[in-house]
Amino acid sequence: MPKIILASESPRRSELLRCIGIDFIKHPASVDEEFYSHENPEEVVKRLASNKAENVADQYSKGIVVAADTVVVLGRKILGKPADENEAHAMLSMLSGKKHQVITGVCVKDIGKNIKIVEAELTNVYFRTLEEEEIWYYIKTGEPMDKAGAYGIQGLGALLVEKIEGCYFNVVGLPLNRLNKMFKVLGLNILGGEGFGGV
Secondary structure: OOEEEEEEHHHHHHHHHHHOOEEEEEEEOOOOOOOOOOOOOOHHHHHHHHHHHHHHHHOOOOEEEEEEEEEEEEEEEEEEOOOHHHHHHHHHHHHHHEEEEEEEEEEEOOOOOOOOEEEEEEEEEEEEOOHHHHHHHHHHOOOOHOHHHHHHOOOOOHHHHHEEEOOOHHHHOHHHHHHHHHHHHHHOOOOOOOOOOOO
């Protein structure tokens, strides 16, 4: 079984990999996460995921690197992680009562074979209309501060969401079904067979 290297410090992504039975080591990438005005959101997350994978892959001779980058998109505006509580409030106020998209770029790189796959997943998320005191209470819990769009659907942020269309795990930060398909391209089968091993 190849060594799986998660190029992320996100506890949510770590937990999702553990949920599907993958043993991995954690090696957060160190890259500039700047957005460029000429890029659309899908291009942004694919570029950043690819850069993260390459940054970590350069430090190993073999293994499979998994990297991801997630943004929240409202209209044409990309919402990353809030810099402070006021920015978190602004983001949540903008999302209140509206539909937005969560887009995650995923990069899987086989270091030894020098094969890289980069894809993106999109999920539509619908927020209910939020009351001002709810927004501030949620911010004071600290949950929004390290998350794109200033909310986490797997925590208290679930209470802000009316419904979603698409992959739930994408909103958490790692679209597992798409990741599985990407692994299969590299000859790895989580549910048995080659690579990860059968039952």
